[in-house]
Amino acid sequence: MTNLEIIKSTYEGSSSEENGRNLQKHIADDIKWKEADGFPLSGTYIGFKEIEQKVFSQLATQWTDYRFIVDGYVADGDHVFAYGTYHGVFNKTGKVFSARVAHLWTLKNHKIISFEQFVDSVPVVNAMMTKTL
Numbered sequence: 001m002t003n004l005e006i007i008k009s010t011y012e013g014s015s016s017e018e019n020g021r022n023l024q025k026h027i028a029d030d031i032k033w034k035e036a037d038g039f040p041l042s043g044t045y046i047g048f049k050e051i052e053q054k055v056f057s058q059l060a061t062q063w064t065d066y067r068f069i070v071d072g073y074v075a076d077g078d079h080v081f082a083y084g085t086y087h088g089v090f091n092k093t094g095k096v097f098s099a100r101v102a103h104l105w106t107l108k109n110h111k112i113i114s115f116e117q118f119v120d121s122v123p124v125v126n127a128m129m130t131k132t133l
Contacts, residue, residue, distance in 0.1 A: 003107045004075040007082060011070050020056070023112075024048055032114040038121040040128060064089040068101065080105045086119065090127040097127035 001009070009022040033045045033055065041058055045051045059066045066088035074081040083102040089095065101119040105112055 001110065002075075003078060003080055003105075003110065004073060006107065006110060006112070007075075007080040007105050008073065011068065011082060026110070026112050028108070028111045028113045031112055034114070034116040036117045036119045036121060038125070039117065039119055040121075040124060062091055064091055068103075078107050080107070086124065088127070093128060093130060095127040097123040099123040 006022075006026045010019050010026070013019040013022055027048060029048075030046060031048065031051070033051045035041045035043055035045075035055060041055050043054065045054050066086070068082075068086050069084045070082050071084040072082075074083075081102055081104055084100075086097070086099045086101050088097060090097070099120045099122075101117065104114075104116040104118070106114040
């Protein structure tokens with residue numbers, strides 16, 4: 001698989017479970033995962049277990065229908081950008097949001113060694129608040 005095909009496999013499976021299995025199959029043990037500053041889950045996490053606990057489980061329990069719709073990809077050697085829009089509903093407020101986002105993936109020897117999120121966090125934070133910013 002090419003680096004682009006690896007990254008596509010983490011978004012374009014037939015289910016989110018398949019996407020998760022593909023992600024886990026292609027990541028380095030010490031992957032560095034960076035959620036954007038200002039994003040509710042901001043921080044840098046190392047390894048799949050920490051990513052699963054600090055990011056994926058939070059998204060699964062705090063949000064309904066949280067998803068990333070990919071518009072396209074840009075690949076250059078060991079770097080792949082996926083860009084598109086997040087959508088979802090925050091469970092505590094019932095507010096719907098959409099926010100533009102890009103993910104930068106870095107691979108080495110066909111293993112994902114890092115992920116960095118770039119996102120317009122304001123719509124996400126507003127969905128979580130009773131009053132908007």
